[in-house]
Amino acid sequence: MAKVSVIVPVYNTEKFLKQCLLSVCNQTLKEIEILCINDGSTDGSAEILKEFAGNDKRVKVIELFENGGAAKARNIGLDLAQGEYIGFVDSDDYVDLDFYEKLYKKAEETQADAVKGELWEINDTSLQLPAVYDLNNFIRKNKAYFYYTFTSAIFKKDFLDKHNIRFPEGLCHLEDPYFTIKAGLYYNKLEICDGAKYYYVVTTPTREKKPEEGAIITSIKEGILKILDLINSGDVSKEHYLVITSFLLSQITDRINNYTLPDSSYNELLSGMYEIFEGSNYKEELLPVYYSIKRQLYLAHAKQERFITIRNNSKQLLLKEYKKFDYLNKDKNLVKILVSYIKPDFLFKSEILTPIHLGRSVEKTLSKDGNITDEDIEWLHENCIGDDDFEGSISAVNRRVGFLTGTYKAWKNYDRLGNPEYFGSFGYRKLLDPQSLAVISNLDGILPHKVFLKESVGEQFAISHGKAALDIMKQLIKKLYPEEFEDFDRFLQGNECCLYENYILKKDLFFSFCGWIFPLLFEALRVDEKEFEISPEEKQTIIDYFYEPDGESICNYKNFESYQKRVLGFMFERITGYFFSKAEKKYQFLHTNCRIFPQTKTSQEAV
Numbered sequence: 001m002a003k004v005s006v007i008v009p010v011y012n013t014e015k016f017l018k019q020c021l022l023s024v025c026n027q028t029l030k031e032i033e034i035l036c037i038n039d040g041s042t043d044g045s046a047e048i049l050k051e052f053a054g055n056d057k058r059v060k061v062i063e064l065f066e067n068g069g070a071a072k073a074r075n076i077g078l079d080l081a082q083g084e085y086i087g088f089v090d091s092d093d094y095v096d097l098d099f100y101e102k103l104y105k106k107a108e109e110t111q112a113d114a115v116k117g118e119l120w121e122i123n124d125t126s127l128q129l130p131a132v133y134d135l136n137n138f139i140r141k142n143k144a145y146f147y148y149t150f151t152s153a154i155f156k157k158d159f160l161d162k163h164n165i166r167f168p169e170g171l172c173h174l175e176d177p178y179f180t181i182k183a184g185l186y187y188n189k190l191e192i193c194d195g196a197k198y199y200y201v202v203t204t205p206t207r208e209k210k211p212e213e214g215a216i217i218t219s220i221k222e223g224i225l226k227i228l229d230l231i232n233s234g235d236v237s238k239e240h241y242l243v244i245t246s247f248l249l250s251q252i253t254d255r256i257n258n259y260t261l262p263d264s265s266y267n268e269l270l271s272g273m274y275e276i277f278e279g280s281n282y283k284e285e286l287l288p289v290y291y292s293i294k295r296q297l298y299l300a301h302a303k304q305e306r307f308i309t310i311r312n313n314s315k316q317l318l319l320k321e322y323k324k325f326d327y328l329n330k331d332k333n334l335v336k337i338l339v340s341y342i343k344p345d346f347l348f349k350s351e352i353l354t355p356i357h358l359g360r361s362v363e364k365t366l367s368k369d370g371n372i373t374d375e376d377i378e379w380l381h382e383n384c385i386g387d388d389d390f391e392g393s394i395s396a397v398n399r400r401v402g403f404l405t406g407t408y409k410a411w412k413n414y415d416r417l418g419n420p421e422y423f424g425s426f427g428y429r430k431l432l433d434p435q436s437l438a439v440i441s442n443l444d445g446i447l448p449h450k451v452f453l454k455e456s457v458g459e460q461f462a463i464s465h466g467k468a469a470l471d472i473m474k475q476l477i478k479k480l481y482p483e484e485f486e487d488f489d490r491f492l493q494g495n496e497c498c499l500y501e502n503y504i505l506k507k508d509l510f511f512s513f514c515g516w517i518f519p520l521l522f523e524a525l526r527v528d529e530k531e532f533e534i535s536p537e538e539k540q541t542i543i544d545y546f547y548e549p550d551g552e553s554i555c556n557y558k559n560f561e562s563y564q565k566r567v568l569g570f571m572f573e574r575i576t577g578y579f580f581s582k583a584e585k586k587y588q589f590l591h592t593n594c595r596i597f598p599q600t601k602t603s604q605e606a607v
Helices: 015-027 047-055 069-079 097-109 137-141 159-163 173-184 204-208 214-234 236-259 263-279 283-303 315-323 374-383 394-401 404-412 434-442 457-465 467-480 482-493 507-524 538-544 557-564 568-582
Strands: 004-010 032-039 059-064 085-088 115-121 128-130 153-156 190-203 337-340 353-357 421-428 431-432 446-447 503-506 587-594 595-596
Touching: 004 015, 004 069, 004 097, 015 032, 015 236, 032 047, 032 069, 047 059, 047 097, 059 069, 059 173, 085 097, 085 159, 097 153, 097 190, 097 482, 115 137, 115 421, 137 190, 173 214, 173 283, 214 236, 214 263, 236 283, 263 283, 283 568, 315 434, 337 404, 353 374, 394 404, 394 568, 404 421, 404 507, 421 507, 431 587, 434 446, 434 587, 457 467, 457 568, 467 482, 467 507, 467 568, 482 568, 503 507, 507 568
Parallel strands: 004 032, 004 085, 032 059, 115 190, 337 353, 337 421, 446 587
Antiparallel strands: 085 153, 115 128, 115 153, 421 431, 421 503, 431 595, 446 503
């Protein structure tokens, strides 16, 4: 009897198939069977499979003459497998040669139902990096977080058969999480095996394997409802249930950020989201997320862009959610978050949230929009600490550099903040969802979800703020951190980043961030403001790009020059995004929703 049966579904992957099969056939664990299900390939995959089967009797090829999808192919493999444990490898990926030996030894030692290794990514330049979405640290705390990346694990065959754990056929989305989530309902023991590496090959062809958009949206909804029905029918703890439901809702968010939405897709996603909420066993806990995504759907449909924000008017509810976590600071100063204000608004204040007035030293003479009243100033002084009450304050340049004046104050006055283990920075209209605070002690930081941009990060910045500013940003990195310039340039050429400067970071990481970014800021402040100037054509492009569906431009036609003076602040939002992307290679972050609120118009609306 084989110790591990490795199931390899194959469909038109001749470019990668040899590397995949070589990695499986040359495993240090010899007692394996290799089930290759050729799912109707029309390229040279069949010939490669025939060659390997002729050279290695452990390789068995099952030919399917019509393409039925990976779920069907894997299920056929599951029915035929004779091994004690089952593993899966996608035919364009590969594994370390000791991958299955390490997993099987761990399984023998622990008698686990499943043992999960590490997921690594290989990009187009063959650079190997730990996958930032591999959630092993979370899985150690709660098995519910093992809701995807099943290929990095082996599963006891008796366990899968006993609970009829199979892949749902006919879906083009969420069939893999369904399998993994269903298994998660039944584990007696799930183990993590460090050092056992599965390599997910990220290539241009892989990214282009996209079914027609309407089929994706329909499949998302169908897959979400299948999984919801699954967790509703079992005895699932509240914590486990909310982890899975949050994952399901994130699938809607991801689709909003990656696709424009015609009427049919918009209605499909909206009804799917409503059915998740209505079908949930814990509606009250999901209410803030539900309204947040509903608002995001509306804006996505209205604006027809991938550059989307989440808006939600329920400020009182959000503050109430934050106050639920006041207990974190009861016995020690665990987390302190500065909420930055430049004018009166709803007051976010709790044991965790501390309002700070930015630009206090120039509060009236250089106000953002020229209409700060004495009443406004009185409100800010009464309710907020200031960013100018220490030697070396950079409050006077706040109108140019934005949130960093508050960050600088925290860095230079950390003991006065109570020396917290975690420090965060939010804007008064941009706050991260508080639910992630429940697991903050297991993290190095909490960041907003990355946004997938239609243009590259660099192109989007140039369209938004001018080509001159983009060039200056590159020059700054090249001058101060030349060894990072190539990485920074790759970041600018990519399509994903954290657009907002909101964050919560562990103390040591926060100090590393400040020590890295402020030399860049002080160098940038030496650049003559005239070097940031844009042409009239660029100005109109920026105004058009940010035009809101409600008829009000973010840039504000009447005060565009004032807006453009803040280009340095926008520049450092992107530089901050780069720092976070760099840090993710070493640190463990959780990404969560960013709540963005419409701006109140008068101080009378402040609470």
